[in-house]
Amino acid sequence: MNKQLELFLTFAKIGGFTFGGGYAMIPLIQREVAENKKWITDKDLLDVIAIAESTPGPIAINAATFIGNRVAGVTGAVCATLGVVMPSFLVIVAISYAFEAFKHLKAVEYAFWGIRAGVTALILKALWTMFKQCKKDWLSLCLMALAFAAVVFLKINAIFVILACAAIGIVSFQIRRVRK
Numbered sequence: 001m002n003k004q005l006e007l008f009l010t011f012a013k014i015g016g017f018t019f020g021g022g023y024a025m026i027p028l029i030q031r032e033v034a035e036n037k038k039w040i041t042d043k044d045l046l047d048v049i050a051i052a053e054s055t056p057g058p059i060a061i062n063a064a065t066f067i068g069n070r071v072a073g074v075t076g077a078v079c080a081t082l083g084v085v086m087p088s089f090l091v092i093v094a095i096s097y098a099f100e101a102f103k104h105l106k107a108v109e110y111a112f113w114g115i116r117a118g119v120t121a122l123i124l125k126a127l128w129t130m131f132k133q134c135k136k137d138w139l140s141l142c143l144m145a146l147a148f149a150a151v152v153f154l155k156i157n158a159i160f161v162i163l164a165c166a167a168i169g170i171v172s173f174q175i176r177r178v179r180k
Contacts, residue, residue: 003072004079010037011064011083016091022060024119025084026126029063039071046133054162060084139172 001009010032018025026049033039040048048070052062061081068080102108134140147165150156 004075006037007068007071007076008079008083011068011080012087014064015060015084016087018060018122019115019119021119022058022063023126024122025060026063027122027129029060029067030126030129033067040067042133044070046130049130054159054166139168143168 014025014028014032018028030042030045034042034045048063048066049059052059052066055062061084064080064084065077069077072079143165147161150161151158
């Protein structure tokens with residue numbers, strides 16, 4: 001099987017069997033592309049997620065595009081992106097026709113309640129995986145806490161928080177480099 005088709009099918013599987021959006025896809029992306037396919041390492045995936053999160057657009061689509069590009073160039077990026085998007089697009093089109101007719105049913109309401117609980121668990125798993133792989137020192141731990149507080153409690157736009165964290169990381173790197 002050629003790489004483009006393999007990328008499309010891998011990301012179609014990820015996109016087709018993940019509920020809850022991009023963050024819920026991260027554990028599946030990690031398992032498929034880092035563990036099973038070995039296209040990238042876990043450390044590389046952490047970098048891809050950081051870049052995908054800080055660029056415009058949905059994180060899963062950005063991650064698929066970056067990984068596809070790394071594996072098979074521009075055509076790989078296109079195939080991975082189409083693969084991750086296509087299942088959701090088809091499901092949304094189908095659901096949009098049926099949802100209005102069934103949204104009042106208690107079973108549907110409880111199904112969405114259960115899905116939200118499962119998605120929360122997937123997001124927490126992704127958070128835990130990323131946390132374990134991050135470099136941890138006093139600065140990074142303080143930065144994590146401050147970034148969380150800025151977004152959650154102070155309602156500062158995440159883009160500004162990401163840019164500020166990147167700037168602090170660059171300054172920290174420069175200071176550490178000078179000290180060596």
